[in-house]
Amino acid sequence: KAGVTQTPRYLIKTRGQQVTLSCSPISGHRSVSWYQQTPGQGLQFLFEYFSETQRNKGNFPGRFSGRQFSNSRSEMNVSTLELGDSALYLCASSPGQRLNTEAFFGQGTRLTVV
Amino acid sequence: KQEVTQIPAALSVPEGENLVLNCSFTDSAIYNLQWFRQDPGKGLTSLLLIQSSQREQTSGRLNASLDKSSGRSTLYIAASQPGDSATYLCAVRQGTYKYIFGTGTRLKVLA
Numbered sequence: 001k002a003g004v005t006q007t008p009r010y011l012i013k014t015r016g017q018q019v020t021l022s023c024s025p026i027s028g029h030r031s032v033s034w035y036q037q038t039p040g041q042g043l044q045f046l047f048e049y050f051s052e053t054q055r056n057k058g059n060f061p062g063r064f065s066g067r068q069f070s071n072s073r074s075e076m077n078v079s080t081l082e083l084g085d086s087a088l089y090l091c092a093s094s095p096g097q098r099l100n101t102e103a104f105f106g107q108g109t110r111l112t113v114v
Numbered sequence: 115k116q117e118v119t120q121i122p123a124a125l126s127v128p129e130g131e132n133l134v135l136n137c138s139f140t141d142s143a144i145y146n147l148q149w150f151r152q153d154p155g156k157g158l159t160s161l162l163l164i165q166s167s168q169r170e171q172t173s174g175r176l177n178a179s180l181d182k183s184s185g186r187s188t189l190y191i192a193a194s195q196p197g198d199s200a201t202y203l204c205a206v207r208q209g210t211y212k213y214i215f216g217t218g219t220r221l222k223v224l225a
Contacts, residue, residue: 006157033212043203043215056211090157096211100145100165103213105158 002027004093004106012112018079021109023091025072031055031096032074033103034066037088046089049074050096081113116141118206120216127194128224135189135219137204142182148213149178149189150203158203162189194223 005024013019025032034046045058049068066076078085088110092103117140127133137147146165150158162171162178164187170179177190187204201220205213 004157031211035213035215042217043205043213045212045214048211050211058212088155092158092213100207102160102163103148104160105150107157110155 004091004104006089006091006106006109008109009107010110010112012114013081015081015083015113017081018077019081019111020075020077021089021091021111023074023076023093023106025074025091025093026104029093029095029104030072031094032068032072033092033094034074034076035090035092036060037090037108038086043090046076078111083113086111086113116144116206116208116214118204118214118216120202120204120219122219123217124220124222126222126224129194129196131194131223132190132192133194133221135191135202135221137187137189137216139185139187139206139214141208142185144182144206144208147178147180147187147204147206149176149187150205152201152203152218154201161202194221196223196225199223 007022031050033048037043048056052068063079068074088108090108091106094101094103119138121136148163149161164180175192180187201218203218205215
């Protein structure tokens with residue numbers, strides 16, 4: 001069974017640009033969550049999608065957005081990039097119907113903003 | 115507001131030693147607690163999931179316990195090996211579809 005796939009693995013962008021990251025969950029999983037990991041703040045929740053609907057959102061500015069497609073694949077977009085957006089972005093997949101299910105993470109996308 | 119703390123922040127032990135990593139949380143109203151491992155620059159690998167109604171879970175050399183009333187979980191690693199070197203993270207899930215993570219324990223097992 002394939003795991004969670006995130007693409008691309010690495011990205012370098014310039015301040016002011018925008019970026020789109022992609023996440024393909026485990027087959028059959030309908031919930032996709034996104035997290036940002038930085039040395040200073042640790043792992044912070046961005047948002048979670050289930051069946052194309054955003055169920056929960058973290059405390060990030062509106063420059064961070066996401067969506068989920070009918071095949072459960074998800075994308076997150078960051079507009080007007082800032083240096084502080086440099087981070088490892090992780091995607092998690094779970095069946096999603098209940099709160100007590102296990103989450104599985106991808107390898108992440110390393111975003112560097114210069 | 116839920117806060118998750120992991121102590122110690124870093125740990126260095128000789129190979130073969132048994133060790134315990136600690137995770138504490140401030141709000142006992144959780145659905146589950148999950149332990150993860152993270153290698154440098156990589157994603158998270160799920161180690162053990164403990165439901166709120168469970169006291170412990172075991173997988174190979176790993177054993178995780180949960181004491182919800184006191185807001186504590188421990189991850190016990192038996193007979194540590196250099197390949198166990200990584201950062202270990204605990205995370206709790208409450209009444210929302212998100213995990214709240216601890217800051218991690220960076221483990222180094224010396225050969």
